[in-house]
Amino acid sequence: MKFSSMGLSPEIQQALKACGYEEMTPVQEQAIPLARKGRDLMVNAQTGTGKTAAFALPLLQQMIDQPKETAAGKVRALILTPTRELAEQLAVTIGGYADNLPFNINAVYGGVKHGGQANKLKAGVDILIATPGRLIEHIEMNHVSLSQVEFVVLDEADRMLDMGFINDVQALMAQTAAQKQTLLFSATSSPAVNELSHKILKRPVDVRVDKQNTTAQTVEHVVYPVDEERKLDLFMELLEEHNWFQILVFTSTKKQADHLLDRLKQTSVKAALCHGDKSQGARRRALADFKAGDIQVLVATEIAARGLDIEGLDHVLNYNLPFLPEDYVHRIGRTGRAGKAGQAISFVCPQETRFLAKIQRVIGDEIKRIYQRGFELKEREVMIQAPVKKTSKKSTKKDSATSQKQGSSKSAGKGKNTAPKARKKSRSISSRAGGKKSRAVRKKAKK
Numbered sequence: 287m288k289f290s291s292m293g294l295s296p297e298i299q300q301a302l303k304a305c306g307y308e309e310m311t312p313v314q315e316q317a318i319p320l321a322r323k324g325r326d327l328m329v330n331a332q333t334g335t336g337k338t339a340a341f342a343l344p345l346l347q348q349m350i351d352q353p354k355e356t357a358a359g360k361v362r363a364l365i366l367t368p369t370r371e372l373a374e375q376l377a378v379t380i381g382g383y384a385d386n387l388p389f390n391i392n393a394v395y396g397g398v399k400h401g402g403q404a405n406k407l408k409a410g411v412d413i414l415i416a417t418p419g420r421l422i423e424h425i426e427m428n429h430v431s432l433s434q435v436e437f438v439v440l441d442e443a444d445r446m447l448d449m450g451f452i453n454d455v456q457a458l459m460a461q462t463a464a465q466k467q468t469l470l471f472s473a474t475s476s477p478a479v480n481e482l483s484h485k486i487l488k489r490p491v492d493v494r495v496d497k498q499n500t501t502a503q504t505v506e507h508v509v510y511p512v513d514e515e516r517k518l519d520l521f522m523e524l525l526e527e528h529n530w531f532q533i534l535v536f537t538s539t540k541k542q543a544d545h546l547l548d549r550l551k552q553t554s555v556k557a558a559l560c561h562g563d564k565s566q567g568a569r570r571r572a573l574a575d576f577k578a579g580d581i582q583v584l585v586a587t588e589i590a591a592r593g594l595d596i597e598g599l600d601h602v603l604n605y606n607l608p609f610l611p612e613d614y615v616h617r618i619g620r621t622g623r624a625g626k627a628g629q630a631i632s633f634v635c636p637q638e639t640r641f642l643a644k645i646q647r648v649i650g651d652e653i654k655r656i657y658q659r660g661f662e663l664k665e666r667e668v669m670i671q672a673p674v675k676k677t678s679k680k681s682t683k684k685d686s687a688t689s690q691k692q693g694s695s696k697s698a699g700k701g702k703n704t705a706p707k708a709r710k711k712s713r714s715i716s717s718r719a720g721g722k723k724s725r726a727v728r729k730k731a732k733k
């Protein structure tokens with residue numbers, strides 16, 4: 287279905303044309319008409335499906351339909367998002383959709399001084415994009431009030447809960463007006479997200495555009511079995527062999543990321559780091575350089591896994607597998623976006639096969655193994671192949687031929703599910719939320 291059939295304002299249509307959008311994506315097709323009717327929505331859409339426009343366009347259209355002066359220190363539409371990078375990205379993307387409209391759009395997030403943000407908030411904001419913790423700080427300093435908020439979007443709600451923002455999110459929701467529209471977007475589904483949706487949404491409509499917790503069909507998944515201590519050498523060899531341009535590499539720890547970057551610095555490959563020990567400025571620069579195509583390799587930890595939109599990114603590499611399969615879905619969601627092809631490469635050592643088994647179960651397919659000559663496992667028998675219940679997702683003959691051939695290394699393909707029980711979820715949803723800050727606002731929420 288085309289955007290032109292939606293009756294959106296000429297200003298929005300013109301902006302969409304400038305973005306090169308013509309046909310709506312499935313999530314846009316479902317969510318935009320419902321949101322325009324003022325319904326609360328619970329949207330479960332995989333990453334890269336065009337969900338920003340799915341909430342931003344109906345929001346902008348309703349703000350045009352119901353024109354209102356933005357009072358000083360007040361906000362009309364609030365978008366909560368888990369990370370600074372996402373907040374910045376949303377501000378740019380939504381700014382593009384609102385290019386021909388008079389709305390002022392601002393983002394507030396931690397890691398930078400309050401001053402500049404405070405001045406903008408005090409003047410009043412039409413669309414405010416915020417990370418929960420920083421917004422609470424501004425409210426406590428009386429820079430802004432949410433009492434006139436008409437629209438709320440919770441973007442990447444699952445991630446916000448994973449990051450321990452549940453109390454902050456609820457405290458902020460309690461500050462908003464009772465009469466409002468709320469749209470909850472989550473890339474993955476979980477009991478915690480469902481519980482939150484019950485608490486904050488009013489008679490919501492469920493929008494589900496794809497199977498739960500799945501990855502884009504356009505992504506090819508491959509696994510390189512390799513011992514942990516050989517991963518760095520394997521990476522350097524493959525990078526030279528394939529000359530991947532560009533590749534986003536996820537490591538589990540900052541130390542591994544630093545180590546990888548040190549090695550890359552010894553070569554002519556342009557690379558940068560994005561992890562929690564880097565200043566906001568350095569993280570922003572690394573991302574901007576990567577997005578601009580000025581660097582070939584971006585090494586990142588989980589903070590870069592959500593929502594980041596890097597146009598035409600062909601390769602994502604998991605230097606380590608994440609503990610939770612949902613995190614795999616998010617990491618590799620950086621590639622294969624908007625229907626484009628992408629490759630998700632994972633280095634898997636024998637100790638990680640239990641995570642691999644879980645990931646395969648979630649994506650509903652067995653992942654092709656590639657055995658790189660010279661990187662044979664010390665203990666070949668441990669690289670088990672967990673059987674996977676096939677779903678409707680196509681599994682090509684070529685894929686199974688490849689794994690059988692590779693399985694002839696005896697160990698692979700025996701099909702005996704001897705994977706140890708996956709590690710229990712270690713992250714507690716609310717454990718990190720009860721920090722020092724934001725007591726006053728939370729107290730208010732409890733009342």
Ligand code: AMP
Nearest residue numbers: 307309310311334335336337338595624
């Ligand atoms: P999002 O899931 O919102 O991060 O969007 C993923 C990518 O899809 C971004 O690069 C968007 O610019 C792009 N996109 C969103 N909607 C459309 C559309 N209807 N047609 C073409 N590209 C789109």
